[in-house]
Amino acid sequence: MGTILEVKNLTKKYGGLTAVNDFSFEIKRGEFIGLIGPNGAGKTTVFNLISGFEKPNSGSIRFDGMNITGLRPYKIVNKGIARTFQLVRSFKFLTLLQNVSVACQSKRGREASKSAGIDAHASSILAAVGLVDKARIPPVVLPHGDLRKLQIGKALGTNPELLLLDEPFSGLTHEEQQTLTDLILKLHDDGLTIFMTGHVLRELMNLVPRVIAMHQGKFIVDGPPKEVANNKIVLEAYLGGGEAFA
Numbered sequence: 611m612g613t614i615l616e617v618k619n620l621t622k623k624y625g626g627l628t629a630v631n632d633f634s635f636e637i638k639r640g641e642f643i644g645l646i647g648p649n650g651a652g653k654t655t656v657f658n659l660i661s662g663f664e665k666p667n668s669g670s671i672r673f674d675g676m677n678i679t680g681l682r683p684y685k686i687v688n689k690g691i692a693r694t695f696q697l698v699r700s701f702k703f704l705t706l707l708q709n710v711s712v713a714c715q716s717k718r719g720r721e722a723s724k725s726a727g728i729d730a731h732a733s734s735i736l737a738a739v740g741l742v743d744k745a746r747i748p749p750v751v752l753p754h755g756d757l758r759k760l761q762i763g764k765a766l767g768t769n770p771e772l773l774l775l776d777e778p779f780s781g782l783t784h785e786e787q788q789t790l791t792d793l794i795l796k797l798h799d800d801g802l803t804i805f806m807t808g809h810v811l812r813e814l815m816n817l818v819p820r821v822i823a824m825h826q827g828k829f830i831v832d833g834p835p836k837e838v839a840n841n842k843i844v845l846e847a848y849l850g851g852g853e854a855f856a
């Protein structure tokens with residue numbers, strides 16, 4: 611499998627704080643991979659840099675062989691990277707179908723919708739994420755688990771090759787986590803490359819075969835979850851922050 615994402619020596623500073631510090635890694639096409647680190651480690655900043663919401667001070671990001679460093683978010687979506695946000699965001703006054711349809715209006719979304727039409731395509735995405743029964747209602751009335759599914763539906767509307775999920779399990783009940791896990795696994799089985807963050811390693815442990823750990827902006831270790839969980843710096847980072855995870 612070829613490389614889909616190559617991040618080299620990525621650095622992002624906010625004033626005196628280096629949120630991401632000389633960070634490098636590669637993801638192969640079709641992988642399912644986790645990014646872990648305690649609160650403030652720099653996970654969301656890595657996603658913001660990949661998806662173009664922030665520009666790095668230095669370093670490079672290549673997707674599918676193309677240099678995408680510093681491109682605006684919509685251009686990166688058009689290349690085939692979609693992301694969800696740690697805090698859910700939706701168009702409050704649109705229905706779920708309309709929310710997903712907006713994403714289907716993107717360049718790749720339109721291409722994917724061509725044969726079925728935007729509405730039918732958006733509807734099939736809602737079915738895939740388990741929300742088709744709620745297509746005609748606005749997101750404000752949904753439980754949190756459904757809102758998380760909607761975020762994924764909107765990302766899928768742009769027809770991505772690489773999906774970045776920022777803390778998809780945050781705030782969910784155990785049951786909602788199970789449902790979302792099944793959905794994410796299905797998307798991966800269907801061929802999507804998935805990169806997701808979590809600050810509780812346990813959540814990711816049984817899910818992903820490969821984990822990258824970061825702490826204070828820096829790369830710590832990359833490997834199978836068990837190996838990562840036993841890494842000395844990872845243990846100290848979590849236990850030092852008062853967060854047991856294993």
Ligand SMILES: Nc1ncnc2c1ncn2[C@@H]1O[C@H](COP(=O)(O)OP(=O)(O)OP(=O)(O)O)[C@@H](O)[C@H]1O
Nearest residue numbers: 624629647648649650651652653654655656696809
């Ligand atoms: N826009 C910003 N301005 C200033 N500092 C920022 C900004 N965004 C992030 N930071 C800082 O950069 C560091 C990394 O933050 P980031 O949100 O990437 O961490 P995280 O690993 O996603 O944490 P969490 O687990 O809480 O989501 C933190 O110290 C944070 O306060």
Ligand SMILES: [Mg+2]
Nearest residue numbers: 653654655696
């Ligand atoms: Mg974060």
